[in-house]
Amino acid sequence: MVDPAFFDEAVSIVGPEHVLRDADVVAGYTVDWTGRFSGSSPGVLRPGSTEQVAALVELCRRHGVALALQGGATSLSGGTVPLEGEVVCSLVRLWDLEVDALSGQASAGAGVRIEALQSAAERAGWAYGVDLASRASATVGGTVATNAGGIRVLRHGDTRAQLLGVSAVLGSGETVSHMSGLVKDNTGYHLPSLLCGSEGTLGVLTEARLRLVRRSPERVVALLALRDAHAAIEAASDLRRGLASLSAVELFFAPGLALVRGHTGLPDPFERPHGAYLLVEASADDDPTTELSEAVDALGGVEEVAVALDATRAGELWRYREAHTEAINRRGTPHKLDVAVPMGAIAQFVDRVPGVVRDVAPGAEVWLFGHAADGNVHVNVTGVAPEDDALDAAVFELASGLGGSVSAEHGIGIAKRKWLHLSRSPAELAVFGAIKSALDPDGVLNPSVLLGG
Ligand code: 2HG
Ligand code: ZN
Numbered sequence: 001m002v003d004p005a006f007f008d009e010a011v012s013i014v015g016p017e018h019v020l021r022d023a024d025v026v027a028g029y030t031v032d033w034t035g036r037f038s039g040s041s042p043g044v045l046r047p048g049s050t051e052q053v054a055a056l057v058e059l060c061r062r063h064g065v066a067l068a069l070q071g072g073a074t075s076l077s078g079g080t081v082p083l084e085g086e087v088v089c090s091l092v093r094l095w096d097l098e099v100d101a102l103s104g105q106a107s108a109g110a111g112v113r114i115e116a117l118q119s120a121a122e123r124a125g126w127a128y129g130v131d132l133a134s135r136a137s138a139t140v141g142g143t144v145a146t147n148a149g150g151i152r153v154l155r156h157g158d159t160r161a162q163l164l165g166v167s168a169v170l171g172s173g174e175t176v177s178h179m180s181g182l183v184k185d186n187t188g189y190h191l192p193s194l195l196c197g198s199e200g201t202l203g204v205l206t207e208a209r210l211r212l213v214r215r216s217p218e219r220v221v222a223l224l225a226l227r228d229a230h231a232a233i234e235a236a237s238d239l240r241r242g243l244a245s246l247s248a249v250e251l252f253f254a255p256g257l258a259l260v261r262g263h264t265g266l267p268d269p270f271e272r273p274h275g276a277y278l279l280v281e282a283s284a285d286d287d288p289t290t291e292l293s294e295a296v297d298a299l300g301g302v303e304e305v306a307v308a309l310d311a312t313r314a315g316e317l318w319r320y321r322e323a324h325t326e327a328i329n330r331r332g333t334p335h336k337l338d339v340a341v342p343m344g345a346i347a348q349f350v351d352r353v354p355g356v357v358r359d360v361a362p363g364a365e366v367w368l369f370g371h372a373a374d375g376n377v378h379v380n381v382t383g384v385a386p387e388d389d390a391l392d393a394a395v396f397e398l399a400s401g402l403g404g405s406v407s408a409e410h411g412i413g414i415a416k417r418k419w420l421h422l423s424r425s426p427a428e429l430a431v432f433g434a435i436k437s438a439l440d441p442d443g444v445l446n447p448s449v450l451l452g453g
Contacts, residue, residue, distance in 0.1 A: 002042045002087065006063045010045055013055045018046035018093070029070060029088045030081065035333045036386040037078035037414055039448075041068065044088040050177075050206040054169045056089065057204065060444040061173060069200035069446055071110060071142030074134040076325075076336045077413030079146065079199055083448035091141045094206055099124040104212045105164060105181045110141025110205050117210070126212035129156030133322040141205045147197035149409030151248045154240060154373035156213050158409070160196045165209035168195055170202060171440025181209045194435070199411050200446040202439040216247065216283035220292050221314040223306045224299075225274035229253075230347040231301025232276040236372035237343065243295040245284040250321045251377075252277050252369040253350075256328075259367065260320055263327035269320065270304045278372060279321045324369045324378075331365070332382035335392055336415070339399040340375050340408035349402055353379055356398050360390040376408040389418070396422055417453040 011019050020026055021043045031038040045067075047053045060067055067089040068082035082088055094109035097116065101124040108117055114128070115135040121128045132138060132150030142148070144166070149158045156162070167177040168191075176191055195203050226232045229251075236249045254273040261268060280296070282288040289307070296305055308314035328334050341349045354366045357379075367380040379395050392415075396406045400422040406412075412420055421429065429451075436443075436451055446452075 071139030079413035168203035228275035
């Protein structure tokens, strides 16, 4: 039970319109995007500056109140859910955005949407290197906190690779700010790297200094139908090696394609189903169509190819891949098991997952897709009760047994806390605990996430 005086003081910090107490409104902040995880909260705070965040963290420490941090609330591992009745702190009002065209960098508030950052970068003649299907909702704060990956990791790296500096309020109440954007700055511990991927357990990120990348204005998209997963992974590797303009290579399968077609009404891209599909994008200064066609011609195991000749068709081809998430959610509340597997083991993993799932959950439906060049498979399972996690364990153990990780790009959140030990040794977990105690000694930041539970 939170002391009413807590909310009175919160009002004096952020203003009455930014302290939400209406039960129906607050309820909207307590369920994750998939609908699998939910919690409860006595209220939502919406600070508008780093100073207000610092004052709120101080207030929490005094009252022994914990915060659940939220940006665009697109987490697919329950990372934004106030599982233990935390007060929600929404960072979406931190929307300052400044592009420094000279240095090719941007300073962006935690609440800036990725799509807005991408557009601002483009207007200044640059691009932002991270792109993901949830770009319209996902925020800078959330993507830094979870070290989001997405569809361009093969070209530009993950969010951590874009990060030059942060401003953050630590759980200790201290504000750390290192936003000069110096590309060379060898002065000790790299706090941005530590905070990136810490899932809001160490500090509240309020602003980030981000590297921008060169624009590649000419783009071509093709959909390849392949014999099977083995051929698809070989092809993805060959394309990475041989196609300099490769900017995305995404994997999916016939069941997912059929589901997406049912959901979107898009036509079948090919006359018959195939064993695996790769959505390939090349982008460069000059039209890369010829280069892409030659690279595709040299691949083995390709049964059919559809090339987009205009932007509308390119958007459609992308939709076959990007609409998987929404189509699956429409089918039923999914278990989302985002794993990474060494390249040499992906095809085997993909072949074995359906059997492993059906052994523990016979009525389950399995949907597989992912980022082929990153060894990142999104295992989605529908038709199983949200709380029945036997299949989660089976899939994580399979991935881990093949040398993989229980989280490729969605973080641990609340969904995978039980299986963190499959990817991290006792010694590593002890270091995690020591860092948590040092930076958030009272445990006021995201106590349910990552290390909690
Ligand atoms: C994607 O790659 C996202 O589209 C979502 O990471 C994955 O829905 C998923 O499981
Ligand atoms: Zn993904």
